[in-house]
Amino acid sequence: MLPISIAQVAAISDGKLGSSENSLLEVCGAASDNRLVKKGDLFIALPGARVDGNQFAGDALARGAVAVLSANKEAACAGGASATHIIEVADPLLAIGKIAQYSLAQLRKKNPNLQVVAVTGSVGKTTTKDLLANLLQERGPVVAPPGSFNNELGLPLTVLSADATTATLVLEMGADRAGNIAYLTHIAPPDIGMVLAVARAHLGEFGGIEKVAAAKAEMLSGIRPGGIAILNADDKRVAAMAQNSPVPVYFFSAQGEEKNAAPALYGVKDGSASIFASDIKNDGGRAAFLLHTPSGNVPVNLQLIGIHHINNALAAASAAYQLGISPEKIAQRLSTAFPASRHRMDVQEIGDITIIDDSYNANPDSLTAGILALSDIAGSRRKIAVLGAMLELGEESGMEHKKIGSLLGAEKVAVLYAVGENTDMRLLAESAAQAGVEVKLCADGTEARALLSAESRSGDVILLKGSNGSGIWKIADALSEEGV
Numbered sequence: 354m355l356p357i358s359i360a361q362v363a364a365i366s367d368g369k370l371g372s373s374e375n376s377l378l379e380v381c382g383a384a385s386d387n388r389l390v391k392k393g394d395l396f397i398a399l400p401g402a403r404v405d406g407n408q409f410a411g412d413a414l415a416r417g418a419v420a421v422l423s424a425n426k427e428a429a430c431a432g433g434a435s436a437t438h439i440i441e442v443a444d445p446l447l448a449i450g451k452i453a454q455y456s457l458a459q460l461r462k463k464n465p466n467l468q469v470v471a472v473t474g475s476v477g478k479t480t481t482k483d484l485l486a487n488l489l490q491e492r493g494p495v496v497a498p499p500g501s502f503n504n505e506l507g508l509p510l511t512v513l514s515a516d517a518t519t520a521t522l523v524l525e526m527g528a529d530r531a532g533n534i535a536y537l538t539h540i541a542p543p544d545i546g547m548v549l550a551v552a553r554a555h556l557g558e559f560g561g562i563e564k565v566a567a568a569k570a571e572m573l574s575g576i577r578p579g580g581i582a583i584l585n586a587d588d589k590r591v592a593a594m595a596q597n598s599p600v601p602v603y604f605f606s607a608q609g610e611e612k613n614a615a616p617a618l619y620g621v622k623d624g625s626a627s628i629f630a631s632d633i634k635n636d637g638g639r640a641a642f643l644l645h646t647p648s649g650n651v652p653v654n655l656q657l658i659g660i661h662h663i664n665n666a667l668a669a670a671s672a673a674y675q676l677g678i679s680p681e682k683i684a685q686r687l688s689t690a691f692p693a694s695r696h697r698m699d700v701q702e703i704g705d706i707t708i709i710d711d712s713y714n715a716n717p718d719s720l721t722a723g724i725l726a727l728s729d730i731a732g733s734r735r736k737i738a739v740l741g742a743m744l745e746l747g748e749e750s751g752m753e754h755k756k757i758g759s760l761l762g763a764e765k766v767a768v769l770y771a772v773g774e775n776t777d778m779r780l781l782a783e784s785a786a787q788a789g790v791e792v793k794l795c796a797d798g799t800e801a802r803a804l805l806s807a808e809s810r811s812g813d814v815i816l817l818k819g820s821n822g823s824g825i826w827k828i829a830d831a832l833s834e835e836g837v
Contacts (some may be wrong), residue, residue: 354456354513356381361831365450372437392417421683453509473526482525483693484604493520503527514767546576547625551590552718566590604665628671638729651684658727707814712826731814739770741819754781762788
């Protein structure tokens with residue numbers, strides 16, 4: 354961010370500065386974790402269910418923060434902060450959004466060439482964000498969030514990481530309810546807004562797949578005047594968003610030239626399905642294809658594991674092409690990109706056992722893709738699945754877990770370690786057993802880790818996946834640190 358005074362921060366956030374004594378001190382960054390505070394940062398003291406950030410206010414100032422943003426001045430003082438360094442606001446989360454919105458507007462005035470690229474979708478957001486961050490380095494310095502920093506806290510913090518040298522700001526926008534993406538685009542209106550997919554994630558929160566689609570479509574309404582939308586022609590709900598788009602739409606497709614009809618099909622007069630793939634090959638889970646662009650066709654050989662990553666690559670390629678990067682440079686970078694965020698189709702060789710760590714999160718579509726990738730990678734080797742529950746699926750949860758059990762059988766998975774004592778995991782386990790899979794019911798990750806260590810064999814290929822709340826990522830961490 355461009356440096357601004359504490360007094361300005363207070364004004365922007367509708368806050369009250371404890372004293373005018375330090376009002377001219379400059380803020381040049383922000384952090385919500387006191388351990389990550391750098392000199393000149395604004396510390397955001399967020400109240401939490403287990404930990405109140407106010408208790409670390411004094412430590413944050415000692416580490417170099419110039420002020421504390423808090424809704425509870427007394428608690429921040431009790432945490433060791435001086436009242437003269439506290440900006441009291443009604444809601445720190447809303448306040449940091451206002452500060453980020455202001456900061457981005459100032460950056461755009463200083464650097465008219467700054468481009469904001471935002472991506473949303475039920476699956477593939479983080480991988481696409483990472484690919485964008487790689488491709489768009491061709492334009493100059495890129496700021497992108499670490500991991501899945503995609504909510505009402507993570508996005509403002511990412512925006513505040515940009516400075517006068519930033520050429521491209523890449524943002525990931527997540528949603529678990531209607532209005533989330535509208536709020537995030539209000540903070541950071543994108544020049545290019547992308548929607549990847551409408552999948553069966555957070556169904557319980559949204560109340561159905563069509564409401565998921567409506568929430569993702571908020572991206573298009575939030576794009577800046579003069580900006581563009583990039584949509585997946587292969588997802589009918591995403592492609593249909595073009596009908597009401599206030600900005601020009603461009604499509605990408607992994608299904609070849611036939612999807613070039615998408616613009617006319619959805620009533621788009623000034624869009625084109627200009628980026629698509631043909632000649633797709635599956636090389637042990639890694640996709641190779643011919644990338645078609647209006648400026649020529651180039652071969653791409655992805656290093657990412659999973660045939661489903663073609664869509665993510667095409668989405669990233671579409672934005673890069675629109676920003677003037679040549680097809681040759683796009684292909685070169687796509688063909689040398691590796692996973693940049695933890696727990697996302699990260700393939701590790703631990704001794705003579707292959708681990709596929711895709712444990713960050715799970716929904717029916719991403720888990721299906723993970724199981725298919727397991728089959729592609731394993732070939733004739735023994736396939737093991739260590740799975741946790743897919744959360745927030747609402748009334749469809751039981752049925753979706755049963756479908757996964759059947760898929761495990763169809764893909765000849767030898768053993769399922771079903772982690773967690775709940776109805777959904779029992780349904781998954783029963784369905785898998787009926788499909789011929791050997792099932793190990795595990796109360797928790799500790800039991801699963803112990804069984805896996807005792808029972809794994811040389812040559813096994815092991816997939817780890819589950820919603821973040823299922824804790825499968827902890828097993829992945831343990832395997833990475835300690836071995837199988």
